[in-house]
Amino acid sequence: SQPLSDRILNMSTSATLAMAAKARELRAEGKDIIGLSLGEPDFNTPDFIKDAAIQAINDNYNSYTPVDGYVELKEAIITKFKRDNNLTYTLPQIVVSTGAKQSLANVAAVMLNNGDEVILPCPYWVSYSDIVKLNDGVPVEVKTTIDTDFKMTPSQLEAAITPKTKMIWFSSPCNPSGSLYSKAELEGLAKVLENYPNIYVVSDEIYEHINYTGKPHASMAQIPSMYDRTITVNGVSKAFAMTGWRIGYIGAPDWIARACNKMQGQITSGANCIAQRAVITALKADSSVVNYMIDEFKVRRDLVLKLLNDIEGFKTNTPEGAFYVFPNVTHFFGKTLRGKTINNATDFSLYLLEEALVATVTGDAFGNPDCIRISYAASQDNIIEAIKRIKEAVS
Ligand code: PLP
Secondary structure: OOOOOHHHHOOOOOHHHHHHHHHHHHHHOOOOOEEOOOOOOOOOOOHHHHHHHHHHHHOOOOOOOOOOOOHHHHHHHHHHHHHHHOOOOOHHHEEEEOHHHHHHHHHHHHHOOOOOEEEEEOOOOOHHHHHHHHOOOEEEEEOOOHHHOOOOOHHHHHHHOOOOEEEEEEEOOOOOOOOOOOHHHHHHHHHHHOOOOOOEEEEEOOOOOOEOOOOOOOOHHHOHHHHHHEEEEEEOOOOOOOHHHOOEEEEOOHHHHHHHHHHHHHHOOOOOHHHHHHHHHHHHOOHHHHHHHHHHHHHHHHHHHHHHOOOOOOEOOOOOEOOEEOOEOHHHOOOEEOOEEOOOHHHHHHHHHHHHOEEOEEHHHHOOOOEEEEEOOOOHHHHHHHHHHHHHHHO
């Protein structure tokens, strides 16, 4: 065996990336796979942002940046937090990182000691549990079901808290369920936390703009009792179709931001300079500049739901944000389709890949073994064809 660390040997491979790799393999064999597994907008980065990056190259932005990001970018982030979320942050409270994923990794590294528990309402974003474990934390899963739109209730939160609870991590809008917590629902959770002043919250709001409710996005840090113990995580990957540019950021209590800055100073020395310049332009623009993408996602959500509801065995709810549906597929468990026995969501997702040539992701990866995740960050034609194939494969 290779002399690798226990740390890496104990880590699971990102299931979404693994599914994408498997789909690529099948494609290389000549199979016509439709990919509905990735959390990646199928739009291009808007031209005004690309132009800002080109300008930055020509203006010779090529040196190391401040570890926590250019001051102009941090100012643009402060303006964005105020404008979009009515949250007041100051420069020492902001840290720019190489994607929201690194923001999360920094927070885990600076907040968790061995054995600290982190409550993860299920389903949760695939990387949370491994980032927590990598930093010696213990993920504590709180199960939810489709009947409650996959949301954790205050009494579930209360029941999950122990003397070792250090943090709660959640995303709203949620990847993978598409659920979002209303202000009142967040207040319900905050009420429980009033009795536990040493518990900190990561509020991952990267899908904030992809919200179909017509109501403003609600942030945990807007609740006065939570502001001093919430780390608000956001980024440009999803809303601005900038996944590959790798820029994410936090707004947090200044002592947490300072610690993240220190951590990042030893790991990456800060995010890419050209991408940072481009994001200044992206964040200064009113978020309505990306409405054309949100409108299209909403049409697709409705299309996916209509088509899925036409297939016996797919139980859906109506996701209010992000670009995923997370149907319950337990109907198929124990059944044999085309000679293949489906015992769980992983079998079912693999079956869809092999027999329908459609890539999805098993709910197991997100801490929910009853469901699969279908991303509708794909063209309407591909969605229609994919769900037609799924229907044929399971009928
Ligand atoms: N948080 C959630 C809930 C996500 O779905 C993703 C990306 O899939 C991220 C964070 C990471 O985003 P970034 O591309 O900024 O690292």
